[in-house]
Amino acid sequence: MTTSQQLFDLAQRHIPGGVNSPVRAFKGLDRAPVFIERAKGAYLYDVEGKRYIDYVGSWGPMITGHADADVLAAVRERLDDGLSFGTPTAIETTMADLICEIMPSVEMVRMVNSGTEATMSAIRLARGFTGRDAIVKFEGCYHGHADSLLVKAGSGALTHGEPSSPGVPASLAEHTLTLSYNDIDAVRELFAARGGEIACIIVEPVAGNMNCIPPLPGFLETLREVCDASGAVLIFDEVMTGFRVALGGAQAHYGITPDLTCLGKIVGGGMPVGAFGGKREIMSRISPLGPVYQAGTLSGNPLAMAAGITLLGKVRAEGFHAALSARAAELCEGLERLAREAGIALLTHQVGGMFGLFFTDQPAVDDFAAATACDTERFRRFFSLMLDQGVYLAPSNYEAGFISSAHGDAEISATLQAAAKAFAAL
Numbered sequence: 001m002t003t004s005q006q007l008f009d010l011a012q013r014h015i016p017g018g019v020n021s022p023v024r025a026f027k028g029l030d031r032a033p034v035f036i037e038r039a040k041g042a043y044l045y046d047v048e049g050k051r052y053i054d055y056v057g058s059w060g061p062m063i064t065g066h067a068d069a070d071v072l073a074a075v076r077e078r079l080d081d082g083l084s085f086g087t088p089t090a091i092e093t094t095m096a097d098l099i100c101e102i103m104p105s106v107e108m109v110r111m112v113n114s115g116t117e118a119t120m121s122a123i124r125l126a127r128g129f130t131g132r133d134a135i136v137k138f139e140g141c142y143h144g145h146a147d148s149l150l151v152k153a154g155s156g157a158l159t160h161g162e163p164s165s166p167g168v169p170a171s172l173a174e175h176t177l178t179l180s181y182n183d184i185d186a187v188r189e190l191f192a193a194r195g196g197e198i199a200c201i202i203v204e205p206v207a208g209n210m211n212c213i214p215p216l217p218g219f220l221e222t223l224r225e226v227c228d229a230s231g232a233v234l235i236f237d238e239v240m241t242g243f244r245v246a247l248g249g250a251q252a253h254y255g256i257t258p259d260l261t262c263l264g265k266i267v268g269g270g271m272p273v274g275a276f277g278g279k280r281e282i283m284s285r286i287s288p289l290g291p292v293y294q295a296g297t298l299s300g301n302p303l304a305m306a307a308g309i310t311l312l313g314k315v316r317a318e319g320f321h322a323a324l325s326a327r328a329a330e331l332c333e334g335l336e337r338l339a340r341e342a343g344i345a346l347l348t349h350q351v352g353g354m355f356g357l358f359f360t361d362q363p364a365v366d367d368f369a370a371a372t373a374c375d376t377e378r379f380r381r382f383f384s385l386m387l388d389q390g391v392y393l394a395p396s397n398y399e400a401g402f403i404s405s406a407h408g409d410a411e412i413s414a415t416l417q418a419a420a421k422a423f424a425a426l
């Protein structure tokens with residue numbers, strides 16, 4: 001039998017860090033990442049034959065569980081017709097119509113191949129539409145790895161951003177203004193001082209890349225208000241939250257309408273897909289209708305469209321999100337109760353099918369500073385203890401957890417049993 005460790009050693013010869021996306025490497029966890037061979041429903045199966053209850057779900061897309069039979073059948077059905085044509089296909093219109101119907105703020109939509117492409121393109125469009133260069137993002141929000149978005153805060157709220165990765169020119173990063181998530185006063189202050197220079201605000205309407213942090217009441221409302229007053233474009237990055245926290249995404253859940261929305265993950269059913277869309281007036285500026293350039297050889301790929309359309313059709317079922325949310329709540333409440341009984345300080349957040357676990361005795365975790373003040377070492381030990389017992393959590397305490405409709409009573413109760421043992425061991 002080949003072990004994950006052996007495969008990881010081999011992988012590192014020709015793949016940087018042995019992985020094609022950094023968080024998969026289990027950095028800081030003192031163990032090799034688990035190499036997965038196959039998955040079905042709520043379960044992952046590794047190369048050593050071990051089974052795990054999965055709370056990562058390929059980082060979001062697998063909302064009806066892995067290897068969904070309907071999604072696979074839809075892909076299979078199209079397979080023999082060819083993989084890509086580089087021409088328009090009818091199925092792209094089906095997808096666009098479906099997204100616009102589910103998310104009424106999206107009047108026109110363009111398909112891309114990843115969440116990164118969606119946010120990068122939306123920002124270019126917002127800049128092209130407004131003729132302004134500055135953008136606003138929030139500390140701890142991740143919007144993919146486009147240059148303008150790999151930026152951290154400068155030394156004060158109103159100072160220019162600094163690159164958070166070598167390779168991002170400082171002259172570009174200075175156009176990205178970074179504020180603290182949920183800090184309504186800072187948003188108002190910035191827009192009062194510089195509103196006329198700002199092309200857009202981009203925000204995760206529920207932050208899922210610094211663990212899971214929901215917006216405080218009034219935060220998203222304030223973003224809408226300052227954008228309306230200044231003419232800036234409000235972009236909701238719903239790559240993670242779209243079709244997950246509610247069918248219509250966070251914008252439906254909180255009742256705030258963005259100008260542009262970025263999508264990914266679920267919209268591709270597990271295939272490499274992203275999308276961005278929104279107001280017709282803004283989207284009409286995209287090439288070939290308008291002058292803002294954006295393109296993609298494989299965009300709107302027929303197999304990817306088939307997978308995404310089928311999955312979206314399934315999550316539209318009556319009661320789907322209520323059931324998903326109830327499941328996630330049951331998990332979080334169970335974990336909090338068991339932690340309390342074991343004398344472990346644990347706080348949880350949950351919105352729809354997304355959740356977060358914080359090892360902290362802080363009364364609330366509403367921003368990046370509070371998220372980074374949590375006990376990372378305790379999280380690492382908890383993660384390892386859970387993994388050993390066959391529960392696969394996100395391998396970082398800065399990632400949200402994802403649940404699927406394939407997680408039933410048996411999976412939740414097995415997870416809680418494992419957690420009780422892990423809390424005792426902590």
Ligand code: PMP
Nearest residue numbers: 114115116142143144237239240
């Ligand atoms: N936006 C958000 C909110 C995300 O969570 C992610 C990825 N996790 C992205 C954008 C980037 O998507 P991708 O990895 O598909 O490029």
